[in-house]
Amino acid sequence: MQSNYDVAIIGYGPTGATLANLLGQYGLSVVVFDREADIYKLPRAVHFDDEVMRIFQSAGITEQLLKTVRINPGMRFVDSSGNLLMDWPRPPEMSSQGWNTSYRFHQPDLETILRKSIFSLPNVDTYCSHSVLSVSTHSDHATLQVEDIIGEQLVSTNADFVIGCDGARSTVRALIDDPMQDFGFREKWLVVDVILTRPRPDLGDHSIQHCDAERSATYVRGPGDRRRWEIALKEWDMALDLSDAGTIWQLLSAWISPDDAELERNAVYEFRSRVAKTWSSGRLFLAGDAAHQMPPFMGQGMCAGIRDAANLAWKLAACIKHGADPQLLESYASERRPHAEQYVQMSMRLGGLINASKTQEALAAAFPQDDGTTRLESIAPPLGPGIGFDGDEHSGRLSKQLLLSRDTKMDDLLGLSPGLIIDSSELTPDIPSFDGTIIDANTESSARQYLAELNVIAVLVRPDRYIFSVAANSIELADLITRWNKTVSITNNT
């Protein structure tokens, strides 16, 4: 183990592993600690979305990941008699993000692929079976005291920044001394994964939300033969032995029996809805479940953590490698916290609906559309106030992933650099130079079309694919590039 790293990450779950991958690609020296010997085995995430797939594209893992995932056709809400209350279809076409809108997956598969991607990064050291006991911060570094669980010894190392990707019971959050803001959702659910031993096509490919005040439940069609049920537990269920196979089969009996499948794994969780009030303090940062927890009804808890990693990675790289003003790091919390909170709130609303006794009325009240129908649509909120916000409606929104000539996806061209979508003839000598990738509308028709859609002459895309800002004319263009260069501390302004 080195004595000094640029960044220490506590927690090698999906958030920590994604962050380690991105920071490693930026060339930073990174150490990752996890107290567990191996990947977490209990049933957790089964869904991620197109934006998150786009981040996995930056992490360079989509080729392997696509072999393990399933495209999700959507979610249906049914009442206790099985009548359809509401449909949430997920269009089969590629979205503006350049990927399908919704994927089903097995979390250990993703974590295995992420970890493999890190093996090839010589500047990232990973230590499993290592528990971080304490972190002390000093004016120019932080020191971590770590227990090597197998070697039974204490080790210590220093890092410029420490990121707590250490889950719901975060050690780093306790150090920041942050009481989380609790939005009040608190329910116990049994989660069971089974592996089919004979075909059950009648179960269907859609996720089903069984909206039933007596016994609400979620069915998920996983990849391959894996199927998931999540079942709300009542107070009286706590007297049952919920780890007993007989009890579990009894609770699943409305849908499936031991003749159809084998139990793979099961766990009882208490779903919470909480967001840390303070996401960073000096050299310490929180990301993933350490910063936010939400009920899983939208399948967005892990997704929010992956977005945290993408937001934080390029900012850390800009500060550590290019000497950007550390103020840039303050925008991590201001941008990410309100964004994550939107998903927490929406997940709670869904949870409330699934549990409601008058579900039809509850659905109509919660998701009314202008045309009088009830429809649920995916949300894509903008970031909270941060860098680049210039009063324009596009700053802080996700950029489109353009399909460029020879079927190249835009992000494959950008890599981890920022992008400027522009007709290159606008880049006259009086415009400051841009240190990133130019997507030239002069040669790329999708770029020209995108500029026309937004009614601008230039779009500056940050490395995390959010729009920094746009320019409607050459004066704004000079200002746009100057502001970006200042943000990331590039001084060669002409």
Ligand SMILES: Cc1cc2nc3c(=O)[nH]c(=O)nc-3n(C[C@H](O)[C@H](O)[C@H](O)COP(=O)(O)OP(=O)(O)OC[C@H]3O[C@@H](n4cnc5c(N)ncnc54)[C@H](O)[C@@H]3O)c2cc1C
């Ligand atoms: C039933 C269920 C269904 C879900 N479904 C979805 C879904 O469909 N889609 C979705 O996006 N999300 C879903 N989620 C949420 C998702 O699983 C979590 O948000 C995600 O796993 C959190 O990842 P993380 O890396 O932030 O934290 P974790 O995966 O919890 O990792 C934290 C790591 O930190 C380590 N650690 C903690 N303290 C220390 C220490 N002091 N020293 C060293 N190591 C430490 C732990 O060992 C752990 O490995 C679901 C969750 C549940 C429970």
